[in-house]
Amino acid sequence: MEGVDHLADERKKAEFNVEAMKIVWAGSQHNLEVSNRISKLVADDPAFRKDDRTMLPRKELFKNTLRKAAYAWKRINELRLSEEEASKLRFYVDETAYTDLHWGMFIPAIKGQGTDEQQRKWLPLAYKMQIIGCYAQTELGHGSNVQGLETTATFDPHTDEFVIHSPTLTSSKWWPGGLGKVSTHAVTYARLIIDGKDHGVHGFIVQLRSLEDHRPLPGITVGDIGMKFGNGAYNTMDNGVLRFDHVRIPRNQMLMKVSQVTREGKYKQSDVPRQLVYGTMVYVRQRIVADASCYLSRAVCIATRYSAVRRQFGSQNGGPETQVIDYKTQQSRLFPLLASAYAFRFVGEWLEWLYTDVMQRLQANDFSTLPEAHACTAGLKSLTTSVTADGIEECRKLCGGHGYLCTSGLPELFAVYVPACTYEGDNIVLLLQVARFLMKTVSQIGTGKQPVGTIAYMGRIEHLMQCRCNVQRGFAELSADLVEAAVAHCQLIVVSKFIEKLQQDIPGEGVKQQLEALCGIYYLSLLHKHQGDFLATSYLTPKQSALANDQLRALYSKVRPNAIALVDAFNYSDHFLSSILGRYDGNVYPKLYEAAWKDPLNESVVPDGYHEYVRPLLKQQLHTARL
Numbered sequence: 266m267e268g269v270d271h272l273a274d275e276r277k278k279a280e281f282n283v284e285a286m287k288i289v290w291a292g293s294q295h296n297l298e299v300s301n302r303i304s305k306l307v308a309d310d311p312a313f314r315k316d317d318r319t320m321l322p323r324k325e326l327f328k329n330t331l332r333k334a335a336y337a338w339k340r341i342n343e344l345r346l347s348e349e350e351a352s353k354l355r356f357y358v359d360e361t362a363y364t365d366l367h368w369g370m371f372i373p374a375i376k377g378q379g380t381d382e383q384q385r386k387w388l389p390l391a392y393k394m395q396i397i398g399c400y401a402q403t404e405l406g407h408g409s410n411v412q413g414l415e416t417t418a419t420f421d422p423h424t425d426e427f428v429i430h431s432p433t434l435t436s437s438k439w440w441p442g443g444l445g446k447v448s449t450h451a452v453t454y455a456r457l458i459i460d461g462k463d464h465g466v467h468g469f470i471v472q473l474r475s476l477e478d479h480r481p482l483p484g485i486t487v488g489d490i491g492m493k494f495g496n497g498a499y500n501t502m503d504n505g506v507l508r509f510d511h512v513r514i515p516r517n518q519m520l521m522k523v524s525q526v527t528r529e530g531k532y533k534q535s536d537v538p539r540q541l542v543y544g545t546m547v548y549v550r551q552r553i554v555a556d557a558s559c560y561l562s563r564a565v566c567i568a569t570r571y572s573a574v575r576r577q578f579g580s581q582n583g584g585p586e587t588q589v590i591d592y593k594t595q596q597s598r599l600f601p602l603l604a605s606a607y608a609f610r611f612v613g614e615w616l617e618w619l620y621t622d623v624m625q626r627l628q629a630n631d632f633s634t635l636p637e638a639h640a641c642t643a644g645l646k647s648l649t650t651s652v653t654a655d656g657i658e659e660c661r662k663l664c665g666g667h668g669y670l671c672t673s674g675l676p677e678l679f680a681v682y683v684p685a686c687t688y689e690g691d692n693i694v695l696l697l698q699v700a701r702f703l704m705k706t707v708s709q710i711g712t713g714k715q716p717v718g719t720i721a722y723m724g725r726i727e728h729l730m731q732c733r734c735n736v737q738r739g740f741a742e743l744s745a746d747l748v749e750a751a752v753a754h755c756q757l758i759v760v761s762k763f764i765e766k767l768q769q770d771i772p773g774e775g776v777k778q779q780l781e782a783l784c785g786i787y788y789l790s791l792l793h794k795h796q797g798d799f800l801a802t803s804y805l806t807p808k809q810s811a812l813a814n815d816q817l818r819a820l821y822s823k824v825r826p827n828a829i830a831l832v833d834a835f836n837y838s839d840h841f842l843s844s845i846l847g848r849y850d851g852n853v854y855p856k857l858y859e860a861a862w863k864d865p866l867n868e869s870v871v872p873d874g875y876h877e878y879v880r881p882l883l884k885q886q887l888h889t890a891r892l
């Protein structure tokens with residue numbers, strides 16, 4: 266019934282202060298206040314309706330996204346929202362759009378790789394959205410291999426310009442979000458050519474469309490690359506294709522913080538690592554880690570609430586059937602994901618600190634922690650997005666048949682999230698970067714002391730490195746194993762940061778105890794999953810492994826009465842979750858039934874097509890012997 270909290274009994278079981286846990290999840294009292302205010306602002310505004318997305322044809326869907334983005338911008342300015350509040354508003358609008366790339370990559374690229382003069386020129390235009398930008402790096406033929414990009418930027422000393430050109434079909438820019446139909450400018454990555462010498466990939470600001478009539482400028486061919494996975498989902502984004510036919514830009518539109526080209530055409534590489542040209546990707550990877558906890562927690566919230574509502578089997582003498590959340594199999598699938606959501610939240614906080622620290626060091630020309638930052642952002646982006654993508658799908662399955670309905674919110678959540686395993690760096694390619702970092706670390710141990718434990722096999726590689734073959738062959742031969750080592754390395758970071766979080770002062774009755782239980786579930790479920798490795802390397806005895814599994818089950822029982830309260834602490838509105846299964850009040854069945862009749866297919870009792878295609882079948886006079 267309306268107004269009844271079908272989960273009230275579950276909420277009464279909580280053994281901790283949920284309001285205090287909301288502050289832990291939000292990061293601070295201030296963050297919680299801003300989240301509450303902006304989330305309500307969005308949820309209460311019908312202009313931000315999103316329950317129709319999966320039913321709109323692409324052109325209508327996209328136009329609706331443009332409308333929402335323009336309306337959001339209008340509200341941001343009317344209400345004079347701060348950058349923090351504006352970012353929260355875009356988060357709660359919950360619709361991928363060209364603005365993600367404008368604010369999330371185009372502006373950071375100029376801030377990270379532009380000179381002070383270039384920032385003074387371009388950032389005010391971008392902040393006022395008088396230009397709209399995208400990040401055009403990936404090409405049809407190359408995405409992972411940035412050094413393989415083919416677009417050229419050839420310096421013309423006669424005119425003090427760069428000529429931007431797409432020499433081959435595979436050099437066409439392909440995938441950049443916001444490029445297809447909206448962006449007026451791009452930070453474009455191209456090979457810098459001076460007097461016939463290739464200086465590698467650099468960033469350039471290129472205008473793509475007229476600010477008067479939005480038509481592509483001369484030499485520019487640009488469009489959308491077409492429909493992507495799922496209905497609605499990422500099809501609100503205009504991922505584009507772009508070709509340059511000898512497009513001329515002024516020399517001062519090469520981003521020149523890291524390296525410069527003088528008026529005379531002299532190339533100057535500052536004494537900074539060339540990899541700083543990759544800085545925007547590092548920035549986004551660390552943000553994606555924090556975002557993974559948001560996506561995973563949304564799916565877990567839906568699956569947990571529904572698991573408490575859903576009853577199946579187990580009725581005694583006509584009494585109520587068993588809540589599926591009480592089945593150990595349901596708990597063994599759901600609670601590690603709940604623990605992961607919290608774990609990723611905390612490692613995301615730490616990674617943001619690490620990134621900020623590295624950026625401050627760079628200001629002082631201290632590059633000592635750059636390799637660690639690269640390895641951590643790459644590895645944690647890979648780990649958290651893979652677990653989150655798989656976790657959203659598991660949450661769909663945890664909801665049985667109803668999880669497959671669009672009104673569960675889970676199919677679209679999955680469809681919009683899964684590209685995170687690919688964009689900003691394919692997850693395997695990034696893990697190989699971590700493995701390279703690990704190998705370099707191990708080789709630097711290099712005093713003949715063999716690594717032990719789960720990285721013992723790296724000693725064999727090191728041995729190969731020293732005697733029988735070169736690093737490349739050893740690395741390539743064992744790359745699949747090295748990727749597993751990289752994952753283990755990243756898991757160690759996640760567990761360590763969860764434990765460090767628990768060593769902080771955490772106010773609120775019972776809050777720390779719940780987080781300790783979730784931390785235990787996180788590392789014990791990992792131990793359980795990989796117990797073969799631990800047993801094979803004698804890190805664990807069979808008895809210890811059995812004890813760990815017993816403790817894991819005990820922790821499931823400890824978390825069970827608190828599960829609903831632990832997902833309430835995510836503080837998501839019903840509007841944001843957009844899920845009948847995940848409703849705060851648990852009023853699932855009536856709302857599922859009500860929603861079904863709103864589907865356009867039910868606008869008529871007899872479906873379109875009946876008379877043409879069904880009636881003739883029913884009325885046909887079959888003359889086959891079979892009948």
Ligand SMILES: CCCCCCCCCC/C=C\CCC/C=C/C(=O)SCCNC(=O)CCNC(=O)[C@H](O)C(C)(C)COP(=O)(O)OP(=O)(O)OC[C@H]1O[C@@H](n2cnc3c(N)ncnc32)[C@H](O)[C@@H]1OP(=O)(O)O
Pocket residue numbers: 365366368369370400402403408409410411412442540541543544546547549552553556635636639682685687688689690691694698701702705
């Ligand atoms: C779910 C929504 C989330 C939204 C959250 C909010 C985000 C903000 C908004 C964003 C909106 C939407 C997100 C989607 C948009 C997607 C955008 C993109 O996809 S942009 C394109 C991304 N492309 C890539 O990531 C390409 C991946 N490839 C690479 O990074 C490189 O090619 C690499 C690293 C694989 C290889 O580079 P290279 O060949 O140059 O190096 P080597 O491997 O030879 O290594 C040499 C040396 O360099 C070190 N190195 C490499 N990279 C870095 C780095 N980034 N920083 C520092 N150091 C680096 C490497 O470790 C080696 O060191 P050595 O000491 O020699 O071993």
Ligand SMILES: Cc1cc2nc3c(=O)[nH]c(=O)nc-3n(C[C@H](O)[C@H](O)[C@H](O)COP(=O)(O)OP(=O)(O)OC[C@H]3O[C@@H](n4cnc5c(N)ncnc54)[C@H](O)[C@@H]3O)c2cc1C
Pocket residue numbers: 366400401402403406407408409410439440441442499504684687688689690691692693694697
């Ligand atoms: C939704 C979406 C949005 C995007 N937005 C943008 C954007 O705004 N701007 C932009 O520039 N790009 C964008 N991209 C492109 C994205 O960054 C690339 O697709 C991504 O970097 C992967 O590169 P790739 O497509 O070349 O994959 P590939 O590298 O071709 O991967 C194919 C397979 O090859 C494997 N592989 C590749 N290299 C190696 C290796 N050395 N060793 C072992 N295996 C390897 C990979 O693991 C993978 O299994 C977007 C992509 C998507 C899907």
